[in-house]
Amino acid sequence: MTYAGPFETWATILTVAATAVAGDVLTAGAMRRIGDLDRIRAQAGLAGAVRAVVSSPMFLLGVLSMALSFFSLLFTLSNVELSLAAPASASLTFLGNAFAAKLFLKENVDRRRWFAAIFVCAGVFLLSK
Protein backbone atom coordinates (compact mmCIF):
# COMPACT_ATOMS: atom_id res chain seq x y z
CA MET A 1 0.00 0.00 0.00
CA THR A 2 1.31 3.44 -0.92
CA TYR A 3 0.95 5.98 1.88
CA ALA A 4 2.38 9.08 0.15
CA GLY A 5 0.79 11.21 -2.56
CA PRO A 6 2.16 11.07 -6.10
CA PHE A 7 4.31 14.19 -5.63
CA GLU A 8 5.96 12.93 -2.44
CA THR A 9 6.31 9.43 -3.91
CA TRP A 10 8.19 10.61 -6.99
CA ALA A 11 10.14 13.31 -5.11
CA THR A 12 11.56 10.70 -2.72
CA ILE A 13 12.25 8.21 -5.55
CA LEU A 14 14.01 10.96 -7.54
CA THR A 15 16.07 11.87 -4.44
CA VAL A 16 17.19 8.24 -4.10
CA ALA A 17 18.14 8.10 -7.80
CA ALA A 18 19.87 11.52 -7.83
CA THR A 19 22.03 10.75 -4.78
CA ALA A 20 22.85 7.29 -6.21
CA VAL A 21 23.91 8.85 -9.53
CA ALA A 22 26.02 11.44 -7.67
CA GLY A 23 27.65 8.62 -5.69
CA ASP A 24 28.41 6.54 -8.80
CA VAL A 25 29.73 9.46 -10.83
CA LEU A 26 31.91 10.83 -8.00
CA THR A 27 33.31 7.36 -7.28
CA ALA A 28 33.97 6.69 -10.97
CA GLY A 29 35.57 10.15 -11.35
CA ALA A 30 37.79 9.48 -8.33
CA MET A 31 38.89 6.10 -9.68
CA ARG A 32 39.69 7.68 -13.06
CA ARG A 33 41.90 10.27 -11.32
CA ILE A 34 43.61 7.69 -9.12
CA GLY A 35 44.41 5.48 -12.13
CA ASP A 36 44.63 1.75 -12.75
CA LEU A 37 44.33 0.02 -9.36
CA ASP A 38 45.93 -3.17 -10.71
CA ARG A 39 49.08 -1.17 -11.54
CA ILE A 40 49.06 0.67 -8.18
CA ARG A 41 48.67 -2.63 -6.33
CA ALA A 42 51.59 -4.11 -8.27
CA GLN A 43 53.78 -1.13 -7.34
CA ALA A 44 52.66 -0.22 -3.79
CA GLY A 45 50.88 -3.36 -2.58
CA LEU A 46 47.31 -3.73 -1.39
CA ALA A 47 47.83 -1.21 1.45
CA GLY A 48 49.11 1.35 -1.06
CA ALA A 49 46.07 0.84 -3.28
CA VAL A 50 43.68 1.19 -0.32
CA ARG A 51 45.53 4.34 0.81
CA ALA A 52 45.29 5.83 -2.68
CA VAL A 53 41.52 5.25 -2.74
CA VAL A 54 40.54 6.37 0.78
CA SER A 55 42.71 9.50 0.64
CA SER A 56 40.75 10.83 -2.36
CA PRO A 57 38.26 13.55 -1.27
CA MET A 58 36.19 12.85 -4.42
CA PHE A 59 35.89 9.18 -3.46
CA LEU A 60 34.86 10.10 0.12
CA LEU A 61 32.23 12.49 -1.28
CA GLY A 62 31.00 9.66 -3.52
CA VAL A 63 30.69 7.30 -0.53
CA LEU A 64 28.83 10.05 1.37
CA SER A 65 26.40 10.36 -1.56
CA MET A 66 25.92 6.59 -1.61
CA ALA A 67 25.17 6.66 2.12
CA LEU A 68 22.66 9.49 1.55
CA SER A 69 21.06 7.43 -1.20
CA PHE A 70 20.79 4.43 1.13
CA PHE A 71 19.15 6.46 3.90
CA SER A 72 16.79 8.21 1.47
CA LEU A 73 15.83 4.74 0.15
CA LEU A 74 15.04 3.69 3.74
CA PHE A 75 12.93 6.85 4.14
CA THR A 76 11.20 6.18 0.81
CA LEU A 77 10.42 2.60 1.80
CA SER A 78 8.64 3.85 4.92
CA ASN A 79 6.21 5.79 2.68
CA VAL A 80 6.15 4.02 -0.67
CA GLU A 81 5.69 0.32 -1.36
CA LEU A 82 8.84 -1.65 -2.14
CA SER A 83 7.56 -3.00 -5.47
CA LEU A 84 7.45 0.55 -6.84
CA ALA A 85 10.31 2.26 -4.97
CA ALA A 86 13.08 -0.31 -5.61
CA PRO A 87 12.70 -0.88 -9.38
CA ALA A 88 11.77 2.77 -10.12
CA SER A 89 14.83 4.14 -8.30
CA ALA A 90 17.13 1.46 -9.79
CA SER A 91 15.86 2.11 -13.33
CA LEU A 92 16.13 5.90 -12.98
CA THR A 93 19.66 5.45 -11.60
CA PHE A 94 20.72 3.51 -14.73
CA LEU A 95 19.36 6.19 -17.06
CA GLY A 96 20.67 9.07 -14.89
CA ASN A 97 24.12 7.48 -14.83
CA ALA A 98 24.26 7.38 -18.63
CA PHE A 99 23.43 11.13 -18.80
CA ALA A 100 25.78 12.05 -15.94
CA ALA A 101 28.66 9.94 -17.32
CA LYS A 102 28.37 11.74 -20.67
CA LEU A 103 28.04 15.17 -19.05
CA PHE A 104 30.54 15.03 -16.18
CA LEU A 105 32.92 12.17 -16.99
CA LYS A 106 32.94 12.95 -20.75
CA GLU A 107 32.41 9.26 -21.51
CA ASN A 108 31.65 8.31 -25.06
CA VAL A 109 28.03 7.21 -24.52
CA ASP A 110 27.38 5.97 -28.05
CA ARG A 111 24.19 4.41 -29.39
CA ARG A 112 25.25 1.00 -28.09
CA ARG A 113 25.56 2.30 -24.50
CA TRP A 114 22.26 4.22 -24.68
CA PHE A 115 20.53 1.01 -25.78
CA ALA A 116 22.23 -0.85 -22.93
CA ALA A 117 21.04 1.74 -20.36
CA ILE A 118 17.46 1.69 -21.72
CA PHE A 119 17.31 -2.13 -21.98
CA VAL A 120 18.72 -2.61 -18.47
CA CYS A 121 16.38 0.08 -17.10
CA ALA A 122 13.33 -1.64 -18.64
CA GLY A 123 14.63 -5.08 -17.66
CA VAL A 124 15.05 -4.11 -13.99
CA PHE A 125 11.50 -2.73 -13.99
CA LEU A 126 10.09 -5.94 -15.50
CA LEU A 127 11.98 -8.12 -12.99
CA SER A 128 9.94 -6.53 -10.21
CA LYS A 129 6.63 -7.61 -11.79
Next chain:
Amino acid sequence: MKHTLTPQRYLILLAVMLSASIGDTLLSHGMAQVGPVSLAHLGLLLAAIRNPWVVTGILCLLGFFASYLTALSWADLTFVLPSTAFGYVIVALLSKYWLHEHLSLYRWAGILLIVCGVGFVANGPSLTEHAPKPLAPTGPIP
Protein backbone atom coordinates in the same frame (compact mmCIF):
# COMPACT_ATOMS: atom_id res chain seq x y z
CA MET B 1 42.13 2.97 -29.83
CA LYS B 2 39.69 0.18 -29.02
CA HIS B 3 40.01 -0.87 -25.38
CA THR B 4 39.37 -4.55 -24.93
CA LEU B 5 39.68 -6.41 -21.66
CA THR B 6 42.15 -9.09 -20.66
CA PRO B 7 40.76 -12.39 -19.29
CA GLN B 8 41.84 -11.29 -15.79
CA ARG B 9 39.70 -8.14 -16.09
CA TYR B 10 36.71 -10.16 -17.29
CA LEU B 11 37.18 -12.22 -14.11
CA ILE B 12 36.97 -9.01 -12.04
CA LEU B 13 33.72 -8.07 -13.83
CA LEU B 14 32.45 -11.59 -13.08
CA ALA B 15 33.37 -11.03 -9.41
CA VAL B 16 31.38 -7.74 -9.50
CA MET B 17 28.31 -9.59 -10.82
CA LEU B 18 28.54 -12.61 -8.54
CA SER B 19 29.67 -11.07 -5.24
CA ALA B 20 26.81 -8.53 -5.08
CA SER B 21 24.05 -11.04 -5.80
CA ILE B 22 25.52 -13.80 -3.61
CA GLY B 23 26.19 -11.27 -0.80
CA ASP B 24 22.58 -10.00 -0.91
CA THR B 25 21.22 -13.56 -0.92
CA LEU B 26 23.41 -14.54 2.08
CA LEU B 27 22.39 -11.39 4.00
CA SER B 28 18.73 -12.08 3.26
CA HIS B 29 19.07 -15.70 4.43
CA GLY B 30 20.94 -14.63 7.60
CA MET B 31 18.52 -11.84 8.50
CA ALA B 32 15.58 -14.25 8.05
CA GLN B 33 17.21 -16.38 10.78
CA VAL B 34 17.86 -13.36 13.04
CA GLY B 35 14.28 -12.07 12.73
CA PRO B 36 12.86 -8.56 12.35
CA VAL B 37 14.96 -5.75 13.86
CA SER B 38 13.11 -2.71 15.21
CA LEU B 39 14.37 0.55 16.73
CA ALA B 40 13.28 -0.73 20.15
CA HIS B 41 15.43 -3.87 19.79
CA LEU B 42 18.63 -2.63 18.15
CA GLY B 43 20.59 -5.18 20.21
CA LEU B 44 19.41 -7.77 17.68
CA LEU B 45 21.85 -6.20 15.20
CA LEU B 46 24.68 -7.49 17.44
CA ALA B 47 23.19 -10.95 17.13
CA ALA B 48 23.02 -10.38 13.37
CA ILE B 49 26.74 -9.72 13.03
CA ARG B 50 27.46 -12.98 14.88
CA ASN B 51 25.38 -14.91 12.37
CA PRO B 52 27.76 -16.73 9.96
CA TRP B 53 25.45 -16.12 6.96
CA VAL B 54 25.40 -12.37 7.67
CA VAL B 55 29.17 -12.26 8.20
CA THR B 56 29.78 -14.13 4.91
CA GLY B 57 27.29 -11.80 3.17
CA ILE B 58 29.13 -8.72 4.46
CA LEU B 59 32.48 -10.17 3.31
CA CYS B 60 30.96 -10.81 -0.14
CA LEU B 61 29.69 -7.21 -0.31
CA LEU B 62 33.13 -5.90 0.70
CA GLY B 63 34.55 -8.04 -2.11
CA PHE B 64 31.94 -6.53 -4.44
CA PHE B 65 32.95 -2.95 -3.56
CA ALA B 66 36.66 -3.72 -4.00
CA SER B 67 36.13 -5.36 -7.41
CA TYR B 68 33.68 -2.60 -8.47
CA LEU B 69 36.26 0.10 -7.65
CA THR B 70 38.98 -1.88 -9.43
CA ALA B 71 36.77 -2.16 -12.54
CA LEU B 72 36.02 1.59 -12.45
CA SER B 73 39.76 2.32 -12.42
CA TRP B 74 40.16 0.86 -15.94
CA ALA B 75 36.68 0.97 -17.47
CA ASP B 76 33.92 3.52 -18.03
CA LEU B 77 30.98 3.79 -15.62
CA THR B 78 28.59 3.19 -18.53
CA PHE B 79 30.49 -0.05 -19.27
CA VAL B 80 30.66 -1.36 -15.67
CA LEU B 81 27.09 -0.54 -14.57
CA PRO B 82 25.22 -2.73 -17.08
CA SER B 83 27.56 -5.55 -16.05
CA THR B 84 26.53 -5.10 -12.41
CA ALA B 85 22.89 -5.32 -13.54
CA PHE B 86 23.61 -8.86 -14.67
CA GLY B 87 23.55 -9.66 -10.94
CA TYR B 88 19.75 -9.21 -11.03
CA VAL B 89 19.59 -11.98 -13.63
CA ILE B 90 21.75 -14.26 -11.47
CA VAL B 91 19.49 -13.65 -8.43
CA ALA B 92 16.39 -14.40 -10.54
CA LEU B 93 17.92 -17.61 -11.90
CA LEU B 94 19.09 -18.66 -8.41
CA SER B 95 15.59 -18.11 -7.08
CA LYS B 96 14.17 -20.20 -9.93
CA TYR B 97 16.56 -23.17 -9.88
CA TRP B 98 17.78 -23.16 -6.24
CA LEU B 99 14.80 -21.84 -4.29
CA HIS B 100 12.29 -23.22 -6.84
CA GLU B 101 10.39 -19.92 -7.02
CA HIS B 102 8.08 -19.22 -9.94
CA LEU B 103 9.38 -16.77 -12.57
CA SER B 104 6.59 -14.93 -14.39
CA LEU B 105 6.72 -14.06 -18.08
CA TYR B 106 7.45 -10.44 -17.10
CA ARG B 107 10.56 -11.60 -15.23
CA TRP B 108 11.76 -13.75 -18.15
CA ALA B 109 11.27 -10.68 -20.39
CA GLY B 110 13.24 -8.57 -17.87
CA ILE B 111 16.07 -11.16 -17.86
CA LEU B 112 16.13 -11.13 -21.68
CA LEU B 113 16.31 -7.30 -21.79
CA ILE B 114 19.16 -7.15 -19.25
CA VAL B 115 21.12 -9.87 -21.09
CA CYS B 116 20.69 -7.88 -24.35
CA GLY B 117 21.76 -4.66 -22.57
CA VAL B 118 24.90 -6.29 -21.16
CA GLY B 119 25.61 -7.81 -24.58
CA PHE B 120 25.46 -4.35 -26.22
CA VAL B 121 28.23 -2.89 -24.05
CA ALA B 122 30.28 -6.08 -23.71
CA ASN B 123 31.07 -5.95 -27.43
CA GLY B 124 32.17 -2.33 -27.35
CA PRO B 125 35.26 -0.53 -26.04
CA SER B 126 35.55 -0.49 -22.24
CA LEU B 127 37.18 2.93 -21.85
CA THR B 128 36.73 6.32 -23.53
CA GLU B 129 39.98 7.56 -24.96
CA HIS B 130 40.39 11.25 -24.15
CA ALA B 131 42.70 13.35 -26.31
CA PRO B 132 45.69 14.62 -24.31
CA LYS B 133 45.33 18.24 -23.19
CA PRO B 134 47.24 20.62 -25.46
CA LEU B 135 50.27 22.29 -23.96
CA ALA B 136 49.91 25.94 -22.90
CA PRO B 137 50.75 28.33 -25.73
CA THR B 138 54.27 29.65 -25.40
CA GLY B 139 54.01 32.51 -27.86
CA PRO B 140 55.60 32.88 -31.26
CA ILE B 141 59.03 31.43 -31.72
CA PRO B 142 61.47 34.21 -32.56
